[in-house]
Amino acid sequence: MSYFCPTSAQGLHEEQSDISPRINMVVSQRPKSMRHLATLILVPSRMKKILHVTDEQLCSMIMDSPVEASKELQDLTKCEKRSRFQRVSSARQCTLCDTSQKDLVKPAEDLKLLAITLKGGSRYQKVNFKVFEYISRHQPVDTQAVTLSITNSNWYISCSMEEDEAALHLESCSEEDLKVVSTDGNMDRFLFYKRNTGISMTTFESVKYSGWFIGTCDVENQPLGLHKEDSNSHCTTFTAL
Known part of the structure; x- marks a missing residue:
């Protein structure tokens, strides 16, 4: 199973990571923001736990991950602002x-x-x-x-x-x-x-x-x-x- 992170930029070096024997991820550019980085961390960790779900379920989980990552990042930002x-x-x-x-x-x-x-x-x-x-x-x-x-x-x-x-x-x-x-x-x-x-x-x-x-x-x-x-x-x- 592979997860490809596309980019609109040209000529950038792709980085490949073997998350597990059945999951491979290719990242075509470095994360531009904390939100992108959080998504890259959350998605693979969840994919390792869901190898037996259907393609439709997997697609839905991947699409929902940026939203959940954004919420977690917002909570982190609030924590940083609190003194x-x-x-x-x-x-x-x-x-x-x-x-x-x-x-x-x-x-x-x-x-x-x-x-x-x-x-x-x-x-x-x-x-x-x-x-x-x-x-x-x-x-x-x-x-x-x-x-x-x-x-x-x-x-x-x-x-x-x-x-x-x-x-x-x-x-x-x-x-x-x-x-x-x-x-x-x-x-x-x-x-x-x-x-x-x-x-x-x-x-x-x-x-x-x-x-x-x-x-x-x-x-x-x-x-x-x-x-x-x-x-x-x-x-x-x-x-x-």
Whole structure:
């Protein structure tokens, strides 16, 4: 029994493979894609098990194989896109100050952070953050995935997408729920890629919404938000102290 894989290209070298004493396959060109490769793997393996079926049944199985291979390839692609982040450190504390020397404060009874230039004795008002670090096989090599929460609280910085604009929130969540975070759910809204851009300079990019960074407005007393890195009216670089 032979299975021939044709090609429209001319002059290409044919490769022959004896799958079993009764099955021979000739491949006239190398697979162009993962789908083609998956088909070449699936079809022969099934043919070895069906030597006693009718020609009609065999033809039907061969014709169905590309569809099944495509489904399996789609599942593989989804798996590759899914990332799992594991918390790996105890929390450390820090404060954030933008390049204009604005600190972050949280007004009483208000679920937002404001960027304000604090003077003298008022600097005690600035927010202290609790930072947890995470690892994942798929995170960029020059980054560290983190969560940011307000010290002595369950208020975490999170993000959402509203009409093509990323928005920053303070959202209540427990540490236990963020022990392991997967991108195939919605819990990655709490994760940010921390990247050092210079001496003591740091950016925080949303894991869920690539290209959106935690940032402050040039104007005083405005809420902390999410902005594009190249925005002229916002600062996305901080000193973490």
